[in-house]
Amino acid sequence: MTDTITAEDAHLWLEEVDGADAMAWVRDRNAETVAALTGEARFAELRDEIRIVLDADDRIPMIAWHGERVYNLWKDAAHPRGLWRRTTLADYRTGEPTWDTVLDLDALAATEDENWVWQGATYLRRGPSPATTGRCCRCPAAAPTPPSCASSTWTARSSSRTASSCPRRRATSAGSRSTRSSWARTPGRAR
Known part of the structure; x- marks a missing residue:
């Protein structure tokens, strides 16, 4: 039922995906495509119009509702990587919410000289409040809540570990992958 192909495939060299010849061919095709798509004046007009819309301050922030707060990743011209921020649902409904910045990815990238x-x-499931239980969520039941732990509901410093002000949390989670937020180091530009 299947016929055998006897002629040699002229493009067999493309099968070596990371080969120098295949990569050169891909770069040439990409250059042709970019030139065809961006070569006309209309491209610059469309790009600028789209950028104005994407960076507009009057956009409706898309939110993720978690507990008593709503969260939003806001990107604009001043924050191309984004601001992870939060507010209460009641404040969000006012039309002019006051946002608390949880993480400024642009500031983090500048501080750490990385392209975050x-x-x-990822939201961790919350248990009883430290104020009512006298302990933080990961510390043993007999351990009192350190003052810095009681207000620490969102802490993260890098993609490879959870940072916390609670010494017991720090000791048990050092080197773990249980961060509450997720971001990645990537080469190139933020946009």
Whole structure:
């Protein structure tokens, strides 16, 4: 039922995906495509119009509702990587919410000299409040809540570890991958 192909495939060299010849061919095709798409004056007009819309301050922030707060990743001309921020649902409904910045990816990238890119957030399940239980969520039941732990509901410093002001949390989670937010180091530009 299947016929055998006897002629040699002229493009067999493309099968070596990381080969020098295949990569050169891809770069040439990409250059042709970019030139065809961006070569006319209309491209610059469309790009500028789209950028104005994407950077507009009057956009409706898309939110993720978690507990008593709503969260939003806001990107604009001043924050091309984004601001992870939060407010209460009642404040969000006012039309002019007051946002608390949870993480400024642009400031983090500048401070750490890395190209951090937002990949989303994972919310940890919350148990009883430290104020009512006298302990933080990961510390043993007999351990009192350190003062810095009681207000520390969102802490993260890097993609490879959870940072916390609670010494017991720090000791148990050093080197773990249980961060509350997720971002990645990538080469290139933020946009």
